[in-house]
Amino acid sequence: MSSRFRPGNKLAAIPLFPLPQVVLFPGALLPLHVFELRYRAMIEDCLEGSRLLSVVHFDPEAPVDEFGHPPLSPVAGVGEVIESRRLPNGRYDIVVAGRARVRLVELPFDPPYRRADLEVLQPTSEHVDASEFQALRVVTRDILQDVRATHPGFDLSVPSDEDAGRIVDWCAHYLILDRVLRQKLLETLDVGQRLRLCLEGLLEQRAAPSSQRESN
Numbered sequence: 001m002s003s004r005f006r007p008g009n010k011l012a013a014i015p016l017f018p019l020p021q022v023v024l025f026p027g028a029l030l031p032l033h034v035f036e037l038r039y040r041a042m043i044e045d046c047l048e049g050s051r052l053l054s055v056v057h058f059d060p061e062a063p064v065d066e067f068g069h070p071p072l073s074p075v076a077g078v079g080e081v082i083e084s085r086r087l088p089n090g091r092y093d094i095v096v097a098g099r100a101r102v103r104l105v106e107l108p109f110d111p112p113y114r115r116a117d118l119e120v121l122q123p124t125s126e127h128v129d130a131s132e133f134q135a136l137r138v139v140t141r142d143i144l145q146d147v148r149a150t151h152p153g154f155d156l157s158v159p160s161d162e163d164a165g166r167i168v169d170w171c172a173h174y175l176i177l178d179r180v181l182r183q184k185l186l187e188t189l190d191v192g193q194r195l196r197l198c199l200e201g202l203l204e205q206r207a208a209p210s211s212q213r214e215s216n
Contacts, residue, residue: 002099005078005099005100005120006120007120007121007122007123008119008120008122009119009120010117010118010119010120011052011078011102011117011118011119011120012117013107013115013116013117014050014052014053014054014078014115014116014117014118015042015045015046015052015053015054015113015114015115016053016054016056016072016076016104016106016113016114016115016116017032017039017042017053017054017055017056018056018057018058018069018070018072018114019055019056019057019058020057020058020059020060020179021179022055022057022179023055023057023077023172023173023179023182023183023185023186024054024055024076024077024078024079024096024098024173025077025098025169025170025172025173025185025186026077026098026099026100026101026166026169027098027166027169027170027173028077028097028098028169028170028173028174029095029096029097029098030055030079030095030096030097030098030173031093031094031095031096032093032094032095032096033091033092033093034091034092034093034094035091037112038111038112038113039113040090040091040092041112041113042112042113043081043084043092043094046081047081047084051080051081051082052078052079052080052081052099053078053079053081053096054076054077054078054079054102054104054116054118055076055077055079055096056072056073056076056104057072057073057076057179057182057183057186058070058071058072058073059071067109069109069114072104072106072114073104073183073187074103074104075101075102075103075104075121075183075186075187076101076102076104076118076186077098077099077100077101077102077186078098078099078100078101078102078118078120079096079097079098079099080096080097080099081094081095081096082095082096082097083095098169098173100120100121101120101121101123101186101189102118102119102120102121103118103119103121104116104117104118105117105118105119121189122189123165123189123190123191124189124190124191125164125165125190125191125192126190126192127192128164128191128192128195129192129195129196132192132195132196132199133164133167133195135199136167136168136171136195136198136199136202137158137167139199139202139203139206140158140171140175140202141158142206143175143202143206144156144157144158146206156174158170158171164191164192164195165191165194168185168191168194168195168198169185171198171202172185172186172194172198175202175205176198176201176202176205177205178201178205181197181201184197185197185198185201
């Protein structure tokens with residue numbers, strides 16, 4: 001891990017990319033198509049600077065302020081733009097690699113986009129239940145098999161990693177459909193609790209009718 005993402009480190013004036021359905025987890029890859037003018041400007045500044053941005057979840061039904069901005073979740077993912085392509089129409093295709101969980105202190109609005117000072121958070125792992133970790137691996141394998149049965153070209157595979165925190169974050173980013181649960185998982189610093197929440201969410205998700213899963 002780069003020294004700038006060590007727990008407790010501060011990251012100053014990082015651009016914010018608010019997205020209502022997206023939560024960025026450490027270790028995950030997030031492809032994005034950037035089309036709004038303000039966020040094109042943000043990406044240009046990002047690429048010329050630290051290449052860091054924070055993907056921040058918000059409630060799309062929340063009231064907005066005088067700038068038309070909804071309140072943002074206080075915990076977000078910070079990521080690094082590792083690939084970028086500027087399209088002929090000025091839009092961007094980018095890939096953001098999740099680097100850390102962070103707590104936001106938003107700065108006064110300086111158009112055209114929002115910024116915040118960030119503090120890198122420290123996950124804890126006082127107790128991870130081995131049987132729950134194994135159960136998570138099993139249900140993850142079953143979900144991926146279900147997807148491949150209907151989409152043979154699907155090639156996503158769970159990492160062969162023994163670090164419970166990294167596996168849970170992978171599952172939360174790629175497999176959990178409910179945006180509220182994804183945000184809750186991001187905010188849960190204790191790895192054992194996060195594992196349990198993720199496992200319960202995946203079991204409920206798999207048992208739900210397909211129409212209900214799609215609505216999330």
